[in-house]
Amino acid sequence: MTSSHRLPPQPGEVIDRAQRFTFRWNGRPYQAYAGDTIASALAASGVRVLSRSLKYHRPRGLLSADFNDPNCMVTADGEPNVRAAHRLVSPGMSVSSQDTWPSLRFDVKAANQLVGRFLGPGFYYKTFMRPQRLWPAYDKVLGRFSHGGYAPTAPDVDRYDQRYAHPDVLVAGGGPAGMAAAVAAADAGARVLLVDEEHHLGGHLRWADAEGLEILRELRAAVQAAGIEVMTDSVVTGRYDGNWVSVLQRSVPGVRERLVKARAKHMIVAPGLIDRPYVVGGNDLPGVMLSTAVRRLVNLYAVKPGERAVVLTANTAGDAVAADLGRAGVDVVRVLDARQDEDVVRIVGRSAVRAVECSDGAVVDCDLVVTAIGWTAPLTLATVSGGRAEFRAEAARFVPVGLPDDVSAVGGIVGDGSTDQLMEHATAVGREAARRASHRAVALAAGVPHARVTAPADTPAVAIPDLRPAAHPMLSLGRTDGIVDFSEDVSAKDLKSAVREGYDSIELAKRYTTATMGPSQGKLEGVNSIAAVAAATGAGLAETGTTTGRPPYVPVSLGALAGRSHQLLRRSPLQGWHDSHGAAPLYAGSWVRPDHYGDPAAEVQAVRDAVGIIDVTPLGKFDLRGPDVPDLLELLYINKWRKLGVGSVRYGVMCAEDGVVLDDGVTGRLGPEHYLMTTTSSGAEATYDWMERWLQTERRQWRVHVTPVTSNYASINVAGPRSRELLARLTDLDLAPDAFRYMQVRTGAVAGIADCVVWRIGFTGELSFEVHVPAGHGLHVWKALLATGSDLGIRPFGIEAQRILRLEKGHLIVGQDTDGLTQAYGAGLDWAVKLDKPDFAGKPELVWQQMRDDYLRLVGLQPVDGAVVPPEASQIVEDGTRIVGRITSSRMSPTLGHAVCLGLLAPHLSSAGTTVTVRLPGGGSIQARVMPELAHVDPEGVRLRG
Amino acid sequence: MLISCPLCGPRDATEFRYVDERRQRPDPEQASPQQWRDYLYVRANPSGPARELWLHRSGCRQYLFVDRHTLTNEVQTAALARTEGTR
């Protein structure tokens, strides 16, 4: 399609006529210039219908021709809900209309117009409620009334990002006032960030006369000269405590959206004013436009918006639009001046504007109706900052009052005036903002310990010139009912009948009719919604009040909120070896670990029959020093520590103050006042915080120093009947059973590496030595073990084999075999709880638990049919449906050739020999027998003590 | 929200972890179940000035007693728990 409606070059146009290209609209090729929005390019080709309305599927065209335009949500290159009047069109872009099956021209759902009585206010709640059995059908119908196109099913290949900014002054809005305030603040020494939603700075100056365009050129030059950071196509989406301001930045090369987290010392709100639609019959026909839409089309994009126009004006913007139209060659057939009590009674047409009924009875044929009936001040940013919206009846708009000290407002939301007056006011506010920001900077710097802060000279506050809104007639609802909320398809009649049904407050009527709840979020329709409710209740606008604006001000993609992926991955010094030896990676918490090296069952067998080594570096490790370490251990663990001698280790369990099992691990005494504590891998951070909490708050007098040393050691567990034989080849430590007993610790050299900590423990149920090697030498020791043990049948084993081994042995894993309700006795830790200790974390709860008999207990279970492994989390049921427990761990035991489990089970079923029913997630159930011990293999512990 | 850490200066709240209201642990030998469970589960959750325990987790790792207004998020004082009241 050719650009049949394109005008000759305009002085303020933003299109580049040297760059012409083709894009597609609903499959057909159209021409565009660089700088065109999707909508301006379509308008230049005479396309008038861009969408169908939500409920009645009426044809809709451009209304405001900016980001807020409710009538031009399209799908562009697969991205749904693109704002066509804002998004720049690009070569080859494929754009299509949304939710208009089967086509934009012929819309089956337009039949809804005929059955409109079923789609009155609250139809979501009323029509589709009963009978309830039809709900699935209703659900499908309602689904067709959802906004927008279809979410893409392919993965999002775009990149998103985030950054921080610390401007002294952040200016939200880049019109003449915002630019003047930014320049004044920068000239006063402030670091300034200027944010504007549009693609170019300038606000309404962009469609001003020659004099205005000259001011704009000067302002842009001043912004650049002042070194102000400018973000166009960017929106301040919210403001939070301490002027933490979120900015959604688009048009960053290579990044689809970037979220800027700005901590501003002062914020200036300068959003300008929004042209308010007129609510009158036929006001949603294609060809009815706001004055600002027409001025954008003509002046920025050189588009002729129609042939014969009727203009309804109540202000200078409306007067100016008539001049623009004349210059563009549009025949302005009638100008109705609301200030002279002239009015539009009704707009007539079916698929587009055909004529206007005027208040003097004349019916004027036309294809374009332009309205300039008043302004809405977008106050969301002011009100989320703590300000209030106050109605000024004489000016027919709300103004912001009661802003906090670190937020100011400039421009149209404050008042009216000549460009010079607006800039003079903004300049003063900008200077004052810089002054307040400098005081704030000093206050912040004074909070930094040992900072040398020089207080600034005590300059007096800048005098702010008066700026008030000018008198303006109140126009909102016309003589006939029209559409109030274009995105939600809510008419004035709908709002009035909602009030009649009893929803007589704006907050209720809004939710009942969904007015202001669509993509426009009240920006265009907010005041008209209030006016419609006020008209029905008989109250004034001020009493009816405003709805509450909340962040985000514009839609923010989840990608921008997520930002770049910053997942930190911790790797043991041995992980490279695992990677190059076929290890399957297991991502556990912040660590990547070897899950297995191809055959976990064979790895288990090697540990049971010969010797295996596993990398257990992620175990939390803490170096504890000081005379009061025993006191700390006594407090943190449920078992006893005071008598632990130098050279010994002990297994300990920690509970929280509610008696729930928190963590477990082995801690050894290396010297009189020196201990090494290990925790679970995933619990290391929380345990560190927990220890420090006690030491910094409740037990401040204790002399204990805690150093996290998890990554200072590579930790290797050498397990299996031949582990002693292997290790003996690499160390001078005396490993003889009598010299180095079970649960003892030695320090010494291993494979030539000094200062290794070796302790003899048995998580796997086998004779085993855990070697903690200074991290840089971990790989050397790992390789030395493998090389030295080749004749002993050594194999590296991974987490899966370790899980099988420990399950065969009945050793619990905190968080897997326990949950957020499992107290110590429920975890089968009766032997560890020492209630005769004077105090320890969680003791009162365990005292009381011991007196009860109403909690699930951890038990060993074996399916009667040993070939079936019930999946972990399978429920254990009684009487068919009652849940009485669950399987917490389950594996096929290579050692026994039989499935083995741990499970939490109700007390009346937990005695050995009881048979219980385990329901399988896929359906069906199996029988399982409660075992006498948690351990399935070697319950006597002969092997690990060998 | 900014918290002025006595060691690190004013820092964004995201560096800190809220831990709990500032409360006294009952004597575990003397506490009745009612008293102990109040300590575990019942919080004043005031609308207004609150005395809280925070951890500067991504900073100096110190526990801080923070006096904060829960409506405005204004932090009146933040003091090291370790030394508060001992100087």
Ligand SMILES: [Zn+2]
């Ligand atoms: Zn700190």
